[in-house]
Amino acid sequence: MRRWTIAYALLLPLVLAGCSEKQAAKVPPPQRMTAEDIGHYCGMNVLEHPGPKGQIFAASLIGPVWFSSVRDTLAFTHLPDEPKDIQAIYVSDMGKAPSWDEPGADNWIEARKALFVIESRVQSGMGGDEAVPFSERAAAEKFAGENGGRIVGFADVPKDYVLTSGNANSGAASEGTGAAPGERPGRSP
Numbered sequence: 001m002r003r004w005t006i007a008y009a010l011l012l013p014l015v016l017a018g019c020s021e022k023q024a025a026k027v028p029p030p031q032r033m034t035a036e037d038i039g040h041y042c043g044m045n046v047l048e049h050p051g052p053k054g055q056i057f058a059a060s061l062i063g064p065v066w067f068s069s070v071r072d073t074l075a076f077t078h079l080p081d082e083p084k085d086i087q088a089i090y091v092s093d094m095g096k097a098p099s100w101d102e103p104g105a106d107n108w109i110e111a112r113k114a115l116f117v118i119e120s121r122v123q124s125g126m127g128g129d130e131a132v133p134f135s136e137r138a139a140a141e142k143f144a145g146e147n148g149g150r151i152v153g154f155a156d157v158p159k160d161y162v163l164t165s166g167n168a169n170s171g172a173a174s175e176g177t178g179a180a181p182g183e184r185p186g187r188s189p
Contacts, residue, residue: 049125095139120149
């Protein structure tokens with residue numbers, strides 16, 4: 001009996017280590033943005049629009065879901081009809097982007113680790129309010145100083161900001177707002 005107890009005690013850490021490695025392997029890395037990537041809500045090529053982009057991986061889906069704006073990326077996480085088995089949420093790190101028009105193909109940050117400038121004067125590539133992501137506070141502060149807005153973490157981006165903000169061209173933005181196509185919810189067209 002004592003031999004089995006010793007064997008079990010020696011094997012248990014190895015088994016648990018194997019489980020941890022499997023769990024870590026489940027988080028897919030961000031994909032490089034290409035001309036073939038189509039926005040989930042707009043149905044358009046994500047590269048056709050300026051500003052930060054997003055991609056979400058869910059266990060129930062084969063590949064990443066692409067978004068033409070970060071605001072739409074965040075909205076996806078709140079909408080009841082979207083998958084809830086999210087493995088990773090990546091957004092463009094605009095502190096490392098060449099420019100607003102070229103947000104970069106490889107400068108992704110996990111959204112839950114990013115800082116977002118919301119309520120700024122800068123609009124998304126789809127023409128609405130944007131949540132502009134940064135990996136470094138200094139870059140976010142510089143952007144907010146130049147464009148207005150406030151800096152918040154992922155959990156502090158208001159649900160109403162991403163779901164009812166003024167983005168008329170996005171399926172996510174007008175979801176449940178009663179806004180007519182081409183109309184900005186809560187604002188005059």
